Amino acid sequence: MMSDNFLNKKMSRREFLKKAGIGGAGLAIGASAASAFFTDKADKAHKTIEGKQEISFYGKHQSGITTPVQSNCYFMVLELTTAEKATVIQIFKDWTDYSHSLMSGKVVKEEGDNLYLPPNDTGEALELNPYRLTLTFGIAPSFLDKLGLEDKKLPEFKDLPAFPRDQLKENYTGGDIVIQACADDAQVAFHAVHNLVRKARSHVSMKWSQSGFLPLGDGKSTPRNLFGFKDGTVNPKKDEWDDFVWCNQTNWLKGGTYLIVRRVAMFLETWDRTSLGEQEKTFGRHRDSGAYLGQKDEFDEIDLEKKNEDGELAIPVDAHVRLAKEANQTILRRAFSYASGINEVTGQFDAGLLFICFQKDPVQFIDIQMKLGNEDKLNEYITHVGSGLFACFPGVKEGEYLGQSLFE
Numbered sequence: 001m002m003s004d005n006f007l008n009k010k011m012s013r014r015e016f017l018k019k020a021g022i023g024g025a026g027l028a029i030g031a032s033a034a035s036a037f038f039t040d041k042a043d044k045a046h047k048t049i050e051g052k053q054e055i056s057f058y059g060k061h062q063s064g065i066t067t068p069v070q071s072n073c074y075f076m077v078l079e080l081t082t083a084e085k086a087t088v089i090q091i092f093k094d095w096t097d098y099s100h101s102l103m104s105g106k107v108v109k110e111e112g113d114n115l116y117l118p119p120n121d122t123g124e125a126l127e128l129n130p131y132r133l134t135l136t137f138g139i140a141p142s143f144l145d146k147l148g149l150e151d152k153k154l155p156e157f158k159d160l161p162a163f164p165r166d167q168l169k170e171n172y173t174g175g176d177i178v179i180q181a182c183a184d185d186a187q188v189a190f191h192a193v194h195n196l197v198r199k200a201r202s203h204v205s206m207k208w209s210q211s212g213f214l215p216l217g218d219g220k221s222t223p224r225n226l227f228g229f230k231d232g233t234v235n236p237k238k239d240e241w242d243d244f245v246w247c248n249q250t251n252w253l254k255g256g257t258y259l260i261v262r263r264v265a266m267f268l269e270t271w272d273r274t275s276l277g278e279q280e281k282t283f284g285r286h287r288d289s290g291a292y293l294g295q296k297d298e299f300d301e302i303d304l305e306k307k308n309e310d311g312e313l314a315i316p317v318d319a320h321v322r323l324a325k326e327a328n329q330t331i332l333r334r335a336f337s338y339a340s341g342i343n344e345v346t347g348q349f350d351a352g353l354l355f356i357c358f359q360k361d362p363v364q365f366i367d368i369q370m371k372l373g374n375e376d377k378l379n380e381y382i383t384h385v386g387s388g389l390f391a392c393f394p395g396v397k398e399g400e401y402l403g404q405s406l407f408e
């Protein structure tokens, strides 16, 4: 791994431009009439979100798991095209160095003067601050098979079972390595993945990816999903993360966690034709307040026995939240919406939820999804088309590299 001295010598992306004589007043670029549109907007945005806040790459746990959620995600799953352990270790060392730079808002590597060589940093994030970029890395069980590390397989680390009603597509499944980049700027997140993949390009190929977004608004309300409902109200709190999120057995994954991703297509057109009452019964919550049916406030406790004036259960037996609750498991949900153009077959929106959750044991998710897959009223409006299970390494201490505990 590169020494800290080397890292410190790297310039922030803004400094890099100043040195090149075009940053400095950054805003000077906008003095011409042609670019006034962009500068005016940039000036305004600058006052509200500066994007200066950075999150440390180093720590006990990886970032992007319990980190407060950002407004954008670029999710990439890679296939390993080498079986050489030493090569993979070198990739992880390079990614460690790059990730530290990227999350600090620096160029991935100093540029030389040679105009005959491609630049070291791909450049699309020059002038951009870190925007709370987080990078989260994980591996699938197939990664261990490819590298002959079967002895490192933990009993719970095996492919997810088939769930009822799954309609998984080749385009959104498989792969050996995941990189989840989250940031408050879409291009910062993309730039990070772009440079990480580029660095490893001779030894990985891209299997599938998905970008996602989340409306953070004033940062005080729970974001709404594309069905218009507040999504993410119930989640474990900080003092529960050790119980539900972080692996704590004495093995290479101690301090890590399992990431499960599901690309869930949401049939917006069908939903849009559904009455509000039916929509609310589907989730078991009121749309506007976000409160459970029969309750007033978004954060009121669930009451599964509560009846409405007709003597029926306020939260129907097939409502999403009832079933999720009755599974009696806790997961940390960190999902993003996606909108990827038009579905070629149906001519409808190709939109939905990039459902991402973290747990110390995949069984926490499996128990919930088995119940939802069978009985959830929401199934009339959604289909799971993508899936993945990845073990996310523990956090990296300074002087160590990503995934080191696996290779020791």
Ligand code: HEM
Pocket (backbone or CB within 6 Å): 225, 227, 229, 230, 231, 232, 233, 234, 235, 262, 264, 265, 266, 283, 285, 302, 320, 321, 324, 325, 331, 352, 353, 355, 365, 368, 369, 372, 382
């Ligand atoms: C497109 C797919 C999905 C949508 C639109 C969706 C939406 C929602 C909404 C609106 C809520 C209520 C607000 C909240 O507490 O966040 C909720 C709760 C929840 N969902 Fe989902 N969800 C989806 C898929 C899933 C999946 C795949 C799982 C896990 C297997 C899951 C697990 C949960 C859990 C555990 C809760 C909290 C239940 C409670 O205790 O009240 N959801 N979901």
